[in-house]
Amino acid sequence: MRYEIIGPLADRFDEVLTPEALAFLVALDSEFAARRVALLDTRRARRARYATGQLPDFLPETAHIRADPSWRVAPPAPGLVDRRVEITGPTDRKMTVNALNSGARVWLADFEDATAPTWHNVIGGQLNLIDALDRRIDFTDARGKRYALGDQVATIVVRPRGWHLVEKGIAVDGRPISASLVDFGLYLYHCARRQLDAGSGPYFYLPKLETHREARLWNDVFVFAQHYLGLPVGTIRATTLIETITAAFEMEEILYELREHSAGLNAGRWDYIFSVIKNFGQWPDFVLPDRSDVTMTVPFMRAYTELLVQTCHRRGAHAIGGMAAFIPSRDPAVNETALARVRADKQREADGGFDGSWVAHPGLVGVCREVFDATLDDRPHQLDRLRDDVQVTAADLLAVDKTPGQVTAVGVRSNVAVALRYVDAWLGGTGAVALWNLMEDAATAEIARCQVWQWLHHGTPLADGGCVTEDLVRSILAEELAALTEGRDDTARERAEAAARIFEDTALGEDLPAFFTTDAYARHLGPSHGARPQQG
Ligand SMILES: CC(=O)SCCNC(=O)CCNC(=O)[C@H](O)C(C)(C)COP(=O)(O)OP(=O)(O)OC[C@H]1O[C@@H](n2cnc3c(N)ncnc32)[C@H](O)[C@@H]1OP(=O)(O)O
Ligand SMILES: O=CC(=O)O
Numbered sequence: 260m261r262y263e264i265i266g267p268l269a270d271r272f273d274e275v276l277t278p279e280a281l282a283f284l285v286a287l288d289s290e291f292a293a294r295r296v297a298l299l300d301t302r303r304a305r306r307a308r309y310a311t312g313q314l315p316d317f318l319p320e321t322a323h324i325r326a327d328p329s330w331r332v333a334p335p336a337p338g339l340v341d342r343r344v345e346i347t348g349p350t351d352r353k354m355t356v357n358a359l360n361s362g363a364r365v366w367l368a369d370f371e372d373a374t375a376p377t378w379h380n381v382i383g384g385q386l387n388l389i390d391a392l393d394r395r396i397d398f399t400d401a402r403g404k405r406y407a408l409g410d411q412v413a414t415i416v417v418r419p420r421g422w423h424l425v426e427k428g429i430a431v432d433g434r435p436i437s438a439s440l441v442d443f444g445l446y447l448y449h450c451a452r453r454q455l456d457a458g459s460g461p462y463f464y465l466p467k468l469e470t471h472r473e474a475r476l477w478n479d480v481f482v483f484a485q486h487y488l489g490l491p492v493g494t495i496r497a498t499t500l501i502e503t504i505t506a507a508f509e510m511e512e513i514l515y516e517l518r519e520h521s522a523g524l525n526a527g528r529w530d531y532i533f534s535v536i537k538n539f540g541q542w543p544d545f546v547l548p549d550r551s552d553v554t555m556t557v558p559f560m561r562a563y564t565e566l567l568v569q570t571c572h573r574r575g576a577h578a579i580g581g582m583a584a585f586i587p588s589r590d591p592a593v594n595e596t597a598l599a600r601v602r603a604d605k606q607r608e609a610d611g612g613f614d615g616s617w618v619a620h621p622g623l624v625g626v627c628r629e630v631f632d633a634t635l636d637d638r639p640h641q642l643d644r645l646r647d648d649v650q651v652t653a654a655d656l657l658a659v660d661k662t663p664g665q666v667t668a669v670g671v672r673s674n675v676a677v678a679l680r681y682v683d684a685w686l687g688g689t690g691a692v693a694l695w696n697l698m699e700d701a702a703t704a705e706i707a708r709c710q711v712w713q714w715l716h717h718g719t720p721l722a723d724g725g726c727v728t729e730d731l732v733r734s735i736l737a738e739e740l741a742a743l744t745e746g747r748d749d750t751a752r753e754r755a756e757a758a759a760r761i762f763e764d765t766a767l768g769e770d771l772p773a774f775f776t777t778d779a780y781a782r783h784l785g786p787s788h789g790a791r792p793q794q795g
Contacts, residue, residue, distance in 0.1 A: 260285050262436075266378035266428030266786030275385045280448040281429070283487060287440045288431045290483055294476055295422055295437050302423075302469055305505065306773070309538045315508045316653045321471070325511045331575040332514055332521040336496045338414035338459040339365070339522050341639035342577055342615035343631035344624050346413065349373045349690055350384030352398060352406070355391050359412040361621040362628070366413040370442040371420050371466045372530070372701040373691040376776075378428040378786040380688060381438075385445045388415065392453040414459055415450075416498065419443040421467035422476075423774055428786040440480070447484055451494065461490075462522065463497040467530060469505045471512030478517050493519045498579060502527025502702070503534040507563045507656055510570040523577030525617070526564045528555060529584070529702035535559070535659060536709040540771055544660040546717050550674060550706055552664025555581075555604065559662065562655035568612040569646040577640060580608035580616030584697045587622035593696055602626050609634035612644040619691075619698040665722035666714055674707040675735045678766065680743060681707070682758035682775065686783055687751075701776055708766040708775060715767065729767060736762065757783060 262285050264276055309315075317325070324330075346363035348354045350370065358366040368388060374380050390396040392415075397407040419442030420426075425435035443463065451461040465477055481495045499506075499513050501524050506513060514521050532553055539545040547553055555564065564580075571578035583604040585597035601618070605627045608616050618627050635641060677694055681704035684692045691700045713719075714727035721727065740759045744752045761783075765775040772778060 260289050260432050263430045263433075264428065265430055266382065269379065269383070271386055272382050274389070275382050275445055275449065276429075280445055283448050283484075284429065284436060284441060284444045285431055286487060287444050287480065287484065288436050291440065291476065291480055292431075292437060294479075295439075298470075298473055298476060299423060301472070302773070305469070306538060310541060312542075314539075314653075314657060315505055317508050318512070321509070321512045321515075324515045328573075330515060330518060332518045332523070333493055333496070334575070335522065335577065335640075336460050336462070339416075339462060339496060339577070342579060343635060343640075344627045345416075345579060345615060345617050346621065346624060347373060347418075347582065347617055347619060349380070350387050351380070352383075352387050352390075352396060353400065355387045356396055356398075356406040356408060357621055359391060359415075360409045361413065362411075362624045363413045363618065363621075364615070365416050367416050367418055367464055367617070369418045369690075370438075371418045375685040375688050375690040375784065376420060376424065376426070376438065376780060377688045377784055380690070381426065381428065381441065382445075385442075385449065388417070388446060389449050389453070391415070392450055392457065414462065415454070416462040416464050417442065417446045418464035418466055419446075422473060423467065423777055424780065427780075427784075443480065444484070447488065447495070451488060451490060455490075455494070461495050463495065464525065465497050465499045466527070467502060468499055468513065469503045471509045471516050474499060474513040474516040478520060481520050495520050496522040498522045498525050498577070500525045500527035500530070501563070501567055502530035504531065504538055504656070505534070507531070507566065508653070510567060511574070514570065514574050514576055518574075521576055523579060523614075524567055524571050525579040526567050526581045526613075527702070528560065528564075528581035529700075529706060531560070531563065533702055533705040533709055536706065536713050537771060537773065539657075539659070540709060540713040541716060543717060546666075546713060546719055547659065547662055547710065548664025548666055549670030550703075550710060551670070553662060553706075555607065557662040557664075558658045559656060562651045562658065564608075564613075565611060565646065565649045566651040566656070568644075569649040569651075572612065572642050572645050575642060577614045577642070578612065580605070580613040582617045582619055582698070583623075584619070584699075584703060586620045586693055586696065586698050588696050597696060598623075598626055602630060605630040612641055612646050614640035614642065666719050666727065667722045668725075671711065671714065671721070671727060671732065672735050672739075674711050675732060675762070676739045678704050678707040678711070678762050679736065679739050679755070679758055682761050682779065683743060683755045685776075685779070686754050686758055686761075705775060708762060709771060711766040712768075712771045716771075732767065 344363040345365040347367040420438035424438035568578040
């Protein structure tokens with residue numbers, strides 16, 4: 260097999276894209292590319308079945324795994340015992356230093372929802388991780404502010420991109436390589452030994468899994484990679500995000516598949532809502548109210564998080580809470596509200612048995628820590644809370660029609676504005692932004708555009724009169740685009756117009772595309788094709 264680096268070799272990229280690291284990626288690709296494609300085919304087939312009215316259920320063929328009380332996942336690895344606060348964020352240089360210094364126990368170094376996968380972000384992010392581990396990431400910015408790693412830094416857990424994405428910057432036998440394998444493989448190749456030498460390990464968050472078969476693929480990747488690099492099996496640890504409705508029916512099986520490598524499950528709430536709309540959006544019982552009404556206390560969200568904690572603790576695995584999207588503001592009144600909401604969210608998670616939770620911003624680490632400190636007392640986690648009281652059925656997981664709330668004109672406009680502005684930022688190379696005091700990333704933007712599609716599809720009535728029509732959405736889009744482009748130069752205006760077209764393609768069509776990122780990446784992002792390829 261032959262590889263080709265299509266992306267330009269910017270300064271120091273050769274330290275990441277070494278012949279040996281690329282040979283490792285080629286080995287991963289030759290072993291797993293076909294299985295990845297086959298699993299993506301089964302995703303499409305499953306969605307097609309749901310379109311005919313079938314609903315998911317707990318699997319009869321794996322009932323023996325759920326019924327067997329004897330198995331457990333591996334005990335927590337060094338650096339992953341106490342996970343009361345985890346900060347997430349992209350891997351640019353400044354955010355890397357700020358996240359590692361934030362006081363959180365764990366930093367989720369994100370190549371997924373918080374990163375627009377430009378070639379620069381993908382390879383530059385890997386370089387920043389290497390530099391952080393070598394403690395040579397210190398720098399001074401243009402304002403003269405100095406960034407330097409402190410003595411106490413967070414444990415790094417890398418989130419590679421999901422199985423649905425490819426990386427155009429590296430081709431194997433002329434086709435783009437799996438983005439998951441690139442992000443996983445480059446980090447493991449360069450940083451596993453560095454992490455082990457530092458007393459930690461190569462740890463991952465696995466995004467957007469839909470089934471335990473996808474977890475098995477990851478597990479097989481881990482076993483293969485560890486053999487290839489001479490690492491003992493079980494060195495790698497991975498926390499799986501339960502952020503699809505189908506994975507919620509297979510949580511036990513996912514832990515089981517990964518049991519030698521599992522570091523628990525995380526309740527990825529935003530992608531979960533996106534997945535519910537994506538899979539069942541065409542059915543009237545699944546029409547959701549305004550995005551702001553779909554809180555963690557609505558019945559179907561509560562059911563999934565309670566089942567997650569119970570499942571994890573039965574198997575000795577950490578249960579990690581999700582992301583409250585409120586972020587600190589310089590306006591004291593807004594800030595007070597944001598902190599109160601985050602506190603309430605974290606308190607609910609701690610009370611429910613979660614062992615720790617996510618924050619999106621360093622200014623929220625303290626709130627999350629205070630809540631979990633008070634709940635955990637002197638324990639590092641609460642794996643002893645088995646939640647035997649929880650009884651969740653398939654019907655509970657699917658009780659979307661019990662979600663209170665309304666669809667309003669404000670809710671429609673907010674979704675259009677958020678999706679447009681987020682995609683515009685993403686095309687510009689930024690994968691997470693603050694919009695109207697909320698953190699927005701790929702997952703939250705997916706909800707925004709899918710809700711618009713769903714409401715249009717059903718001609719949903721608006722609480723304030725009228726209903727959601729294509730004319731209404733197009734007129735809002737035109738207004739929001741005009742507001743966004745005002746005062747911009749030609750390049751920035753063209754980018755916003757491209758974002759508007761992506762919104763039209765992914766929210767206003769007959770069918771609901773599975774991800775806005777796949778098509779947008781294929782058409783807009785990635786390496787410069789004019790660059791001279793390197794071969795090996
Ligand atoms: C659904 C999911 O998947 S959730 C997980 C994926 N999403 C994320 O990870 C989002 C993470 N959060 C972020 O990216 C950012 O907080 C944003 C974009 C939402 C807001 O960032 P900003 O607009 O820079 O916020 P703000 O100006 O308040 O930041 C203050 C400082 O904190 C830093 N900061 C903010 N968030 C983070 C973070 N998550 N990690 C590290 N540093 C951060 C900023 O870099 C800035 O540093 P500086 O003072 O040295 O310049
Ligand atoms: O990835 C996390 C989510 O909430 O979505």
